Amino acid sequence: MLSHHGRFWFLVQFGIRCAVCVISPKCPFGYDSQTFKIGPFSCIICQALLFECNRCVPCTHVFCKACISRFSDCPLCGADIEKIEADTNLQSVVDRFIDGHARIKRSPVDTDEKEVIGEKKTVIYEDVSLERGAFLVQQAMRAFRANNVESAKSRLSLCAQDIREQLEIAGNTSELCSQLGAVLGMLGDCCRAMGDGTSAVGYFDESVTFLSKVETDDLEVTHTLSVSLNKIGDLKYYEGDLKAARDHYFRALDVRRNAIKDSSKAPSQVLDVAVSLAKVADVDRNLDAEDSATQGFQEAINLLESLKINSEENALEQRRVSVLEFLNGQLSKKQSD
Numbered sequence: 001m002l003s004h005h006g007r008f009w010f011l012v013q014f015g016i017r018c019a020v021c022v023i024s025p026k027c028p029f030g031y032d033s034q035t036f037k038i039g040p041f042s043c044i045i046c047q048a049l050l051f052e053c054n055r056c057v058p059c060t061h062v063f064c065k066a067c068i069s070r071f072s073d074c075p076l077c078g079a080d081i082e083k084i085e086a087d088t089n090l091q092s093v094v095d096r097f098i099d100g101h102a103r104i105k106r107s108p109v110d111t112d113e114k115e116v117i118g119e120k121k122t123v124i125y126e127d128v129s130l131e132r133g134a135f136l137v138q139q140a141m142r143a144f145r146a147n148n149v150e151s152a153k154s155r156l157s158l159c160a161q162d163i164r165e166q167l168e169i170a171g172n173t174s175e176l177c178s179q180l181g182a183v184l185g186m187l188g189d190c191c192r193a194m195g196d197g198t199s200a201v202g203y204f205d206e207s208v209t210f211l212s213k214v215e216t217d218d219l220e221v222t223h224t225l226s227v228s229l230n231k232i233g234d235l236k237y238y239e240g241d242l243k244a245a246r247d248h249y250f251r252a253l254d255v256r257r258n259a260i261k262d263s264s265k266a267p268s269q270v271l272d273v274a275v276s277l278a279k280v281a282d283v284d285r286n287l288d289a290e291d292s293a294t295q296g297f298q299e300a301i302n303l304l305e306s307l308k309i310n311s312e313e314n315a316l317e318q319r320r321v322s323v324l325e326f327l328n329g330q331l332s333k334k335q336s337d
């Protein structure tokens with residue numbers, strides 16, 4: 001089960017290792033959060049487990065198909081690549097490894113030892129320090145960063161499927177919904193990167209559905225929810241559907257505004273609201289609703305001018321200043337026309 005919420009979440013949000021949880025690496029293959037050994041099942045190019053594994057001829061080195069396709073010389077030994085050949089045997093071993101690894105802590109109801117054995121869900125690698133969801137997300141992020149989007153999508157689909165199975169058992173708990181929402185959002189990113197806007201919108205939509213079920217006092221959930229809404233808005237915007245774009249930007253703005261209602265608001269959340277106001281105002285301007293646009297830009301400016309940022313938070317202050325500059329530019333642009 002994806003019970004180690006904080007750590008999983010950390011991976012999802014930032015794509016980096018959890019700095020808080022220190023568990024010594026015990027996975028026999030080194031696939032864990034602390035150290036990552038480039039083992040026999042991984043691709044040195046994307047640093048993730050092999051996907052559609054291909055062997056170079058004549059040097060026999062193996063990589064993911066999408067990764068090696070970008071090279072004419074082998075990145076490991078420098079030999080000319082005459083051709084590449086699928087290695088289905090090795091790939092099936094890798095897939096079995098993923099499946100075996102993935103079986104660990106699969107479901108909250110599997111804690112009954114006898115039942116686990118009865119279902120032949122025996123734990124293969126006892127000391128793996130990443131749980132299934134975090135493991136798959138980690139693999140997906142590595143692949144995504146290396147532009148092997150198909151591989152990322154495949155791992156994330158497996159992850160989403162697994163969370164859905166758990167939802168069937170445990171119901172729509174906040175934890176499962178926030179995890180599924182995040183993973184669906186990443187699936188949307190994959191589709192967008194592949195140029196499939198329609199599927200991307202589908203995933204972002206579903207991401208919104210699940211994130212909306214979660215209590216909104218969680219800063220990360222709120223942020224992910226509003227980002228998914230903005231991404232739908234962006235896709236609609238580029239399609240030329242400005243009304244749909246505005247609708248989604250406005251929903252994102254609404255989520256962000258609600259999040260800063262209580263007194264414990266963080267400066268980054270106020271910045272988020274200002275950015276959302278700017279997005280809505282920008283569409284309004286394109287829809288010829290100039291009054292509404294001006295009002296939006298002005299509201300965002302007021303927010304940022306009254307925002308006090310701790311002098312230690314340099315990056316945030318820089319962002320505040322640059323957003324403010326942009327907003328002032330937008331405001332004066334129309335007025336001087």
Ligand SMILES: *[C@@H]1O[C@H](CO)[C@@H](O)[C@H](O)[C@H]1NC(C)=O
Binds near residue numbers: 171172209
């Ligand atoms: C969980 O949420 C999904 C999506 O809204 C819904 O289709 C499903 O029926 C819900 N399941 C339960 C058990 O409430």
Ligand SMILES: [Zn+2]
Binds near residue numbers: 048050
């Ligand atoms: Zn690769």
Ligand SMILES: [Zn+2]
Binds near residue numbers: 059061074078079
């Ligand atoms: Zn080689």
